[in-house]
Amino acid sequence: MQLEEGKEKFIQAWGTLGSSWGINRTMAQVHALLLISPEALSTEDVMQELNVSRGNANMNLRALIDWGLISKELRPGERKEYFVAEKDMWKVAKQVIRERRKRELEPMLRILEELKQVEGNKAEKETQAFTEAIGNLHDLATKADKTLNTMLRADEHWFLSSFMKLMR
Amino acid sequence: MQLEEGKEKFIQAWGTLGSSWGINRTMAQVHALLLISPEALSTEDVMQELNVSRGNANMNLRALIDWGLISKELRPGERKEYFVAEKDMWKVAKQVIRERRKRELEPMLRILEELKQVEGNKAEKETQAFTEAIGNLHDLATKADKTLNTMLRADEHWFLSSFMKLMR
């Protein structure tokens, strides 16, 4: 396979994967493009490579910065902004985990805590089933949260060796 | 908080969480409804509780069966089909992991393996960057795949004790 075909396939695949994880298709494609780019790219470059409008490119570059997956690079004497992706895939994974934990897991935990306060006839099956489901979910979410938190705080070496054990 | 309000909130929250994970909103809501229901529910029940059409209810119940998250329950002498959700949250989590691994991680691994074959001027920066990014991603994906696989094969006790260690 030639490089151009490979690039195309990768950008496509990353975009599709993104979609099934609730991530905007173009955002995932811009990320893919920057992941395999040896140089920082400008908004213009992104527009050209992906055939998207200026507004779209700009908005998704900003979103990626927001997620902490890419950063601006300013070149001395140049006015244009360039963008580079973090290339260390373990750092990328950690960052995605960190953000989703903050954006989704934590809010869900708050809601589950609220829902644990539901009063109602304790004798009723409806109330019992609700309370039990919420309680179990809260337990699982708490465990997941602690596990992720520990993983994220750990340095790479610690994580890898722990996971090597998990993997036998 | 009263039970009805709590149910409403939970169904709502689960639907929203689902959306941000690429899961159809109604599918997640039907799942939430069944998770907290002490009894199996019929299509009619789901239609009423969530105010959705027959077609929608039917399609999402089928999708949940497909994901292995709910099952049909037939009552002797009754023609209608009833549905129950798996209530053990760890089993639910495992099932979701199993399905997503099969539907997303494995296909992505196949693509990355294909992309490792990209030829091109080894001296070129472009090719080098591509090859390196794909290689690193493939390594990470392989590790994730093995880890998940081990987790899924393990019984609950093994898993919990391993993760307790990870969590200190």
Next chain:
DNA sequence: TAAAACTTTCAATAACTATTGAAAGTATAA
């Protein structure tokens, strides 16, 4: 201060995804 080189915004619109509901299909009972 004005012009140039850029970035950001946002209303309009396109593209995509979910939902409806009536019709068709299927299985059971009489």
Next chain:
DNA sequence: TTATACTTTCAATAGTTATTGAAAGTTTTA
């Protein structure tokens, strides 16, 4: 076999989300 009680399908439509591109905004340079 026909009627009944359901389930499933699918074309039409509604609803949602993404994209465009021109206009407004910002920063730098001269």
